Amino acid sequence: MKMKKMMLFLGLFAAMIDLSNAQPVQGTTPRKIISGENQFFMRPQWSPDGTKIAFTAEKNQGIWISNAKGNKLTQITDDNEAGFGFSWSADSKSILARPVVQVDDQRFHQVKAYDIESGEDRIIVENTRKLQSLPVWSNHDASIAFLMNNAVETRNSGKTQVKSASKDTPKAMALGNALKTTAGSETIEFDQFKDRYIFNVKTSPNGQKMVFQVNGLGLFACNADGTELKSLGHSEQASWMPDNRYIVTTKVADNGVAITAAELMLIDTESGSEFPLLSDADYIALNPSVSPDGAKLVFENVKDGAIYLMPLK
Amino acid sequence: MNVRFLPTIFFIGLLFFVNNSFAQVSGLADYxxxxxxxxxxxxxxxxxxxxxxxxxxxxxxxxxxxxxxxxxxxxxxxxxxxxxxxxxxxxxxxxxxxxxxxxxxxxxxxxxxxxxxxxxxxxxxxxxxxxxxxxxxxxxxxxxxxxxxxxxxxxxxxxxxxxxxxxxxxxxxxxxxxxxxxxxxxxxxxxxxxxxxxxxxxxxxxxxxxxxxxxxxxxxxxxxxxxxxxKGIEPPAIGVVTGIITDEDNGLPVNGVVVTIGEKHDTTDTYQSLFKNYSTKDGQLRNGFYWIDNLTPGAEVEVIFSSEDYLPKTVSLTLATDSAGWTKDNLSFLDVSLTSNKPPLVESVTAENGLGRVIPGMDPISITFNRTMNKESVEQAISVSPEVPISFNWKDDATIMINTDSLAFNANYTFTIADSTAKNDVTGQFLDGDNDGVEGGAYQFDITTSTEDITAPQLLTYWPNDTTASAEIRPVIRMVYDEEIADESVASNIVSVQRISDGRYAYGKVGHVVVNGQSVLHFFTTQDLVNRETYRVSIKAGLKDVNGNATEAFSFTFTVKEEEITAKTIIDDFNAGVTGWWQPQASGSTSGIITEVTSSGADTEETVLSVGSTGSMKLNYGWDVEASGQYIREYLPSTADQNNNRFGIDDVLQMFVMGDGSGNQFRFMIKDGDSKYEASQWYTLDWKGWKLVSWNLSDDPVYAWVNGDGVLNGDNFLVDGIHLRYADGAVAQGTLWFDDLRFVTRSAYTPPTDVELVADDEMISMFPNPARSKVRIETKENIRSVSFYNLSGQLTKQLQPDSREVEIKLNEIEPGLYLVKIETTKGISTKKLNVVK
CATH class of the missing domain: 3.40.630.40 (Zn-dependent exopeptidases)
Known part of the structure; x- marks a missing residue:
């Protein structure tokens, strides 16, 4: 009898291990949803309410909006470089970006918020060469934060605070080998990354974790306070799943001239386990963005300059 | 620039140095x-x-x-x-x-x-x-x-x-x-x-x-x-002396030279300081580069070069300075050549087949010195015992070639380079013949000559043959001899191929190439043979080696057993040259080569005439056998035009390869439908001459490379290139040729259902008959070929007019009766012709 119980226990234990290592979602066949003649679209991002997709075009110039099916395209701005590092407001009504204006041979950054319904933009920071980070939304959309003079600075966004029961999710901004967050003045410094740069920082939906890249060293995950730092290998451009545990990334190969392959991966930030989502020579998949409900993702395909949607199952 | 030789170091009075605190260049404050x-x-x-x-x-x-x-x-x-x-x-x-x-x-x-x-x-x-x-x-x-x-x-x-x-x-x-x-x-x-x-x-x-x-x-x-x-900013003034130091004798960069300017020094790289990380051979690598900076722009300086192995040298110069100019206008380039202080040595003595088997009249003896030599003094110094007259040629200023015409076969000789006679061309230092570090001392070496060659060339291998059928309907027949055959003895009709069942001769062209000291005769069939038929290859007597020893006649048979090709697509026939393919060195996967002798390029000399080729790709390779991982990737990018020709799992990838019998190995590399690198097996280059190498993608083994998985997936495969690797004991240097890279689809053999046509004899006229100097043939159909056979059955003349009438000169044909076989598009007719003179 004891032996039977032992066998049963071992079987259940094995099943649990197996389940914990199982791939939670699978990729499916991608479908092209946004393309244009002589256009190269990239960097798609779901809106927080899952009803829209924002994306940019070649040279990161301008920002477009489509509905969740990739229809009803609207260009909300043609500003130079606005398409790099833009972010949705929590109410899915505005987009924050860092466009560039060229004056003579000098580049000046701006911080702008674009109202996607009215098409109007609001300049938060005028021409400056002092900006040290991409801007982020803060304080339930009421504020905009960025790094200047090695410190977090905030400005009024002009939007009313989003009424939400949930706590405001602090956003992190990279400054060299350190992170500064909108939550407080404390700097999270990673000595092991001395002389390197943290970039592409993504905070989990519940604000408790972060993933980011470090030049030369790859992808890392840690708690929001910088503890429990963990290497996740050489993946990039992470997008969180709504479970706050898994991320979708792309694994890029290149020949020094051009990117030759990019495969979408699902990574467990707790165990570091990797699961392939899309590995197909027809796609060089960059900048994946998971929908807020985790049911699908969009990505850019370098092969044809189109945006693809891939349901997850 | 004033160049002087100074035995001691002196005179630093005009030297001025700046300290390391540079004037700040402004204008990039927020950049x-x-x-x-x-x-x-x-x-x-x-x-x-x-x-x-x-x-x-x-x-x-x-x-x-x-x-x-x-x-x-x-x-x-x-x-x-x-x-x-x-x-x-x-x-x-x-x-x-x-x-x-x-x-x-x-x-x-x-x-x-x-x-x-x-x-x-x-x-x-x-x-x-x-x-x-x-x-x-x-x-x-x-x-x-x-x-x-x-x-x-x-x-x-x-x-x-x-x-x-x-x-x-x-x-x-x-x-x-x-x-x-x-x-x-x-x-x-x-x-x-x-x-x-x-x-x-x-x-x-x-x-x-x-x-x-x-x-x-x-x-x-x-x-x-x-x-x-x-950015519109004038660069700061700099004071830099830099250059390359070389050996005056051989022009090679010199390792370990100390360059001094005042209190500043630089030493050219040495094996111990750097090159041991990249070579196992002390002396293989050298750059002679030096760089001394932080000097006062425009100052007068003395640059002192010193080394244990060279005479010291001092050069005075004024440092270049032109802040607004190019960088080269601000670098004081000072290349110098140094003179060795060591007496010359004999570096090597060699002969083609070794000093123990020198072939008189064929193999010169080569003596290489480590420094350039005074030619007259070297020639005076060399003697041979037993005494025979000897003559010389110089390969370069450091290598003398002793001609062996007057040496006897099967004999021993001792050569001597006399004491204190042969001297260096630059310093006049005598040869250090006994290698004791000082001038003087005789140098001696012994040789043994070979026995006289009285044997005709021996046929070592031939293909196809009785045991190995031809899998190609238009084969390249190759015959490999044990030594080099004099090209003038290879007549255009020295080889003939005859169908045994009906005596018909196959069209073809004879080629001759010497591969690593052995002659390969090719018979390039230029029309398809008949499947499942047996053919006799006849090689006439009279092939001669370089000593005039002639072969007897020889013949062998083979059968054609081809799986029929239903489709053929050329990927690269190389007829328009070699385009798109990278040089071997351009690939990061290539390693362990002697780069100076490694290259790829177009060739028009060695081609596969069976497919009408007028060009091939030639790959010269040289392995550094002491390096680790000798490998060549001859890469064809996926974007190359040739790769518009995509193939799949049902195809056979083929290429003609002119083997060199070196024992090295090559393989095909492709990218499958998943963009994964997959390779064929390694083919050992154990043959000499042209051979069609086939990789049956569905049946033959597949091996993974880099991201590959050893399985061919998807479709639209493309060629990634040809890989070559060194095998232990293989020849370290050689040349390969590649031709007609293609893929084919094959199907099982189907016996023919039609019967051979016979030409309408009445429709063919041949006149005059008897004929003296020429004969004319006229038909209503195109004449594919005309073949003249004597009464012994030997083919004496053959031509392919490809016209309805032809006038044939008979001046090289001996008088007598001949059978003239005339093949037209309608069939074959045989007529008798009496040639008179």
Whole structure:
């Protein structure tokens, strides 16, 4: 009898291990949803309410909006470089970006918020060469934060605070080998990354974790306070799943001239386990963005300059 | 410049040195630059196991130091810091875009053949309606216009120019389809950008300089000063003496020379200090490069060169300075040659087949000295016992060739280079014949001559044969002899191929090639043979070796057993030359080669006439057998035109390969439908002459390479190239030819249902008969061939007129009765002809 119980226990234990290592979602066949003649679209991002997709075009110039099916395209701005590092407001009504204006041979950054319904933009920071980070939304959309003079600075966004029961999710901004967050003045410094740069920082939906890249060293995950730092290998451009545990990334190969392959991966930030989502020579998949409900993702395909949607199952 | 020889070091009075505190260059106070050393880890391996990635990382660090130590720049960012770092293209540009820098500079070096070496810069740009457009924001072109000139001047190598990247890769056409940059780093960076190629890491001279730590300073200095000028800032004045030190005798760079200017020193690299990391052979690598900086611009200096093995030398010069000029105008180049203080030595004595088997009259004896020699003194010094008259030729200033015409067969001789007679051409030092470190002493060596060759060439192997049928309906028949055959004895009709069942002769052409000292006769059939039929190959008597020994007649038979080809697609017939294929050195996978003798290129001498070929690809290879991992990747990019011809699992990939019997190995490499690298088996090059090598993709083994999995997946396969590797004990140097790369589809053999047609004899007229000097044949059909047979059945003359009438000269045909076989498109007719004189 004891032996039977032992066998049963071992079987259940094995099943649990197996389940914990199982791939939670699978990729499916991608479908092209946004393309244009002589256009190269990239960097798609779901809106927080899952009803829209924002994306940019070649040279990161301008920002477009489509509905969740990739229809009803609207260009909300043609500003130079606005398409790099833009972010949705929590109410899915505005987009924050860092466009560039060229004056003579000098580049000046701006911080702008674009109202996607009215098409109007609001300049938060005028021409400056002092900006040290991409801007982020803060304080339930009421504020905009960025790094200047090695410190977090905030400005009024002009939007009313989003009424939400949930706590405001602090956003992190990279400054060299350190992170500064909108939550407080404390700097999270990673000595092991001395002389390197943290970039592409993504905070989990519940604000408790972060993933980011470090030049030369790859992808890392840690708690929001910088503890429990963990290497996740050489993946990039992470997008969180709504479970706050898994991320979708792309694994890029290149020949020094051009990117030759990019495969979408699902990574467990707790165990570091990797699961392939899309590995197909027809796609060089960059900048994946998971929908807020985790049911699908969009990505850019370098092969044809189109945006693809891939349901997850 | 005043050059003087000084035995002792003196006179430093005019030397002035600046300290290390540079005047700050202002004008970049709020400027941010991103330096991107291309590739990562040991990617893009160059010669001597030193990679592009390692070199350019150090150039980037030097450049960062220059910006940070000499300017007020706000920030200099590096994409990677160490040789262990791994970073993708998208990570590089994401980082630069995130940091919001003002300029992105990507640092590379180039790859190609062993003689190529130049600079190249590329900014983001393309052609639009007949004009070249630079990406916005602009700046890459302006920086490149300066840098490509400056860098070539500082490196003292050629300059390929500054190009819009899409123009460089896709040509200067009227309008490009893609109106954006070609290179990822230009295309996806938000700021002005430029990519530079600083020389070739596949050029032996350049690569040995690339290894030097201060060489990277030179390249960084050029980029630094060019960038300042691009920003409208006058570069600071500098005082630098630099150059290459060579051996006056042989012109080779010298290791371990100490260069002194006042209290500053630099020592050229040595095996112990550097080259042991890249070679197991002391003395193989050398660059002779030195660099002394932080001197006072415009000062008078004395530069002292000293080495244990060379006479000291001192040179006075005034340091160049021209702040507004090119970097080369601010570097005081001082190349010097030093004279060895060691007496010359005999470096080697060799003969083609070894000193124990010198063939009189065939194999000269070669004596190589380690220094250039006075030719007259060497010739005077050489004697032979037993005494016979000897004569000489010089291969170069350090190598004398002793002719062996007067030596007897099967004899022993002792050669002596007399004491204190042979001397160096530069210093007059006598040969150190006994190798005791001082002049003088005789040098002796013994040889044994071979027995006289009275044997005719022996046929070693032939293919196809009784046991190995021809799997091709139009085979290249090859016959390999044990020695070289005199080309003049290889008549165009020395080989004939006859169908046994009906006596009909196959059309074909005879070829002769010498491979590693052995002659290969080819009979290139130029029309399809008949499947399942047996043929006799007859080789006439009279093939002669170089000593005049002639062969007897010989014949053998073979059968054709082909699986029929239902479709054939040529990937590359090489008839228009070799285009698209990279030089072996250009691939980072190539390693362990002697680059000076390794190359690929077009050839028109050795081709497969059976397929009407007029060109082939020739691959010269040389292995550094002491290196680890000898490997050649002859790469055909996926974007090459040839790769528009895609194939699949049901196809057979084929190529004719002229084997050299070296024992080395080659294989096909393809990319399957999943873009995975998959390889054929390794084929050992154990044959000499042309052979069709086939890889049946569905039945033959598949081996993974890099990202491959040993399985051919998907469709639309493409050729990635040909790989070659050294096998233990194989020949270390040789040449291979490749022709007619193709894929075919085969099906099982189907017996023919038609019967052979016989020509209407009445429709063919042949006159006059008897004939004296010529005969004329006229028919109503096209004449494919006319063959003359004597009454012994020997083919004496054959031609393919391909017309309805032909006049044939008979002056080389002996008088007598002949059977004339006339083949037309309707069939065959045989007529008797009486030739009279």
């Amino acid at each position: 941010k630059i991103f330096l991107d050393p291309g590739h990562a880890q040991k990617e893009n391996m160059g010669l001597y196991n030193y990679s592009e990635a390692e070199k350019v990382l150090r150039v980037a660090h030097e450049l960062k130091d220059l910006f940070e130590s000499q300017t007020d720049i706000e920030a200099v960012h590096l994409s990677r810091l160490t040789d262990a770092d791994q970073i993708s293209l998208s990570e590089r540009t994401d980082l630069a875009n995130s940091l919001g820098v003002d300029f992105y500079y990507s640092i590379h070096s180039d790859a190609g053949g062993s003689t190529a070496n130049s600079t190249l810069t590329m900014y983001g740009g393309w052609r639009k309606n007949g004009s070249t457009v630079e990406k916005s924001p602009v700046g890459g072109k302006a920086f490149g216009d300066l840098l490509n000139v400056d860098l070539s001047g500082a490196m003292r190598i050629a300059n390929r120019g500054n190009y819009a990247d899409r123009v460089y890769y896709q040509g200067e056409i009227y309008h490009h389809d893609n109106q954006w940059p070609y290179l990822h780093v230009n295309r996806t960076t938000n700021m002005a950008s430029l990519l530079s190629e600083g020389g070739f890491h596949t050029n032996p001279t350049q690569q040995q300089r690339n290894m030097n730590a201060k060489w990277k300073k030179l390249e960084a200095m050029s980029a630094f000063r060019s960038f300042l000028k691009y």
